[in-house]
Amino acid sequence: MSGRTSLRRVRDLGTARDGVHHWWVQRLTAVALVPLSIWFVTSIILLAGSDHARVTAWISNPIVAVFLMLTLIAMFYHLKLGLQVVIEDYIHAKPTKVACLLLNNFGNTVLALSCIFSVLKVAV
Amino acid sequence: MDPANRPLSPHLQIYRPQITSVLSIVHRISGAGLGLGSLVLAYWLISVAAGPEPFDFAQHLVGSPGGILLLIGWTFGLLFHFCNGIRHLFWDAGYGYELSTTYVSGWVVIVVSVALTVGIWLSVLIAKGTP
Numbered sequence A: 001m002s003g004r005t006s007l008r009r010v011r012d013l014g015t016a017r018d019g020v021h022h023w024w025v026q027r028l029t030a031v032a033l034v035p036l037s038i039w040f041v042t043s044i045i046l047l048a049g050s051d052h053a054r055v056t057a058w059i060s061n062p063i064v065a066v067f068l069m070l071t072l073i074a075m076f077y078h079l080k081l082g083l084q085v086v087i088e089d090y091i092h093a094k095p096t097k098v099a100c101l102l103l104n105n106f107g108n109t110v111l112a113l114s115c116i117f118s119v120l121k122v123a124v
Numbered sequence B: 001m002d003p004a005n006r007p008l009s010p011h012l013q014i015y016r017p018q019i020t021s022v023l024s025i026v027h028r029i030s031g032a033g034l035g036l037g038s039l040v041l042a043y044w045l046i047s048v049a050a051g052p053e054p055f056d057f058a059q060h061l062v063g064s065p066g067g068i069l070l071l072i073g074w075t076f077g078l079l080f081h082f083c084n085g086i087r088h089l090f091w092d093a094g095y096g097y098e099l100s101t102t103y104v105s106g107w108v109v110i111v112v113s114v115a116l117t118v119g120i121w122l123s124v125l126i127a128k129g130t131p
Helices: A006-011 A019-047 A052-060 A062-090 A094-123 B019-050 B052-063 B065-092 B099-128
Strands: none
Touching (some): A019 A052, A019 B065, A019 B099, A052 A062, A062 B019, A094 B019, B019 B065, B052 B065
16 A cells, blocks of 8 residues: 655655655554464463473464464564664664664564574474 | 754653653553563574473573563563554544543553453463462
8 A cells, every 4th residue: 555645756755755654564564463462472371381392383383383474574574663763763873873773674684584484493 | 043052842851741641652662672572582482493402491591580570571561562552553543532532542551451461470370380
């Protein structure tokens, strides 16, 4: 979905250029995370105190593995977008700001892929 | 006029804290706190993939008194961010802008997230026995 106005499309300029996309994907991931986080938190509560075999068996279920990866993708994307706004609002020195934005992007990508790889390694 | 001396609009030190502004900043703080929690989630998932011994060590850390305390904090952070996030989604859809409604929805968020945190941890600690 594009929330851009007609004038914006004609001028191909805007205050933040891709602000609507950022805003929209933040809401998209938020809506996805409503059912996903209920499922995830409930599962973790039920797994509390489990041994390695039981947790491995849980992740090995294909439906669980897919839903875990969906949760991780939505979560880390939502986290990346949220932290980006916090960095942009509070850090004004340009070199520090750019460094933090890079770290935010790289860090969340590394974490998300590490988590997804771990799920696949256990499940496949 | 000297830019350093130009008048400022009222800001944090001037305004009395209100439920609307307090919940707004707590939403940010809880989001950033959950970001820290994602490091622990990543560590835990990697430990599952690494095998029984790394997993047992991770479970030992997570189940320690300090680990439980952090988990309780993250449970509240997640439930608050979840409930207040739904409040934000209602605003995004165009509902709940009356001042009285924002106060009521704010208190609902506080009561529900605190009650769920207490309920979840009481049931977990009773079911599993204190570590």
